[in-house]
Amino acid sequence: MIHVPAPDPFTVFGVAKSLDLDARALERRYLELSRECHPDLNRAANTADCVAVLQRSAEINDAWKVLRDPWQRAKALLEAKAPGVLDRNKKLDPMFLADALELAEEVAFARDDALAPLQSRLDQALEGDWQQLRADLDAGDLDAAARTLHASHYHRKALADLQAKS
């Protein structure tokens, strides 16, 4: 079988390649697309059609998972706009990484009374990352946007660790 790379999730949904997508409109679109290619409503005349419907259905579900999550959407956006840009910008500032290490340590050893302040600090950091990402994209600097997205991963991971503790 020939492997055809899946189109980017924006193309699958037929929406603009943009960071800001309206959550409700996106969900409506998902339901619409799901209905269109629901296997029950697409009685395939032959096996090839059947495979096509199933593949399209899987693409829609995968795209939905990506688009509904703002960070995954941002990642897909960068890859769609400039393939390989995330791979090219994996080197982060050592100072930032040292801070990220300290943060991870802080989360790991945080006692109960430290959890809430840490949570609001991480929320703030991620809010800052998001604004920076938007600014990078607005400026058309995709390399900077890729680095910002990579940096945000450390904050997201720390937040997940923190939430796993409580």
Add this chain to the structure above:
Amino acid sequence: MAYSDKVLDHYQNPRNVGSLDKDDPNVGTGVVGAPECGDVMKLQIKVDDHGSIVDAKFKTYGCGSAIASSSLATEWLKGTTVDAAAEIKNTQIVEELSLPPVKIHCSVLAEDAIKAAIEDWRKKQAAAKGAAAETK
């Protein structure tokens, strides 16, 4: 996927965890990260006047293989020379820990950390020599 016994051993009893004074001119610090998995590794070496590594410490935030790779790296670094340390290859770590293909990037991170620590130490040495030459 199962971790090898050696990875588990380093993960459960990591060697040389901790920090050295990063402002010490004889200490080189390397901090590197793998942002796609959110891992970060800090590796430090302390070098004597003969270019021998007398101490090595690490701190790693990441998976078992990343911790084992950096723990093993510090074991190898202690007692060797800076020049020999610069020759350490990630493939040696892969072999020693029997890392599977999906974890090879952890060994690459460890090699990068060693190189970054050496580079930091060399920069400090060059700066110190430059300062010494100026005061003469």
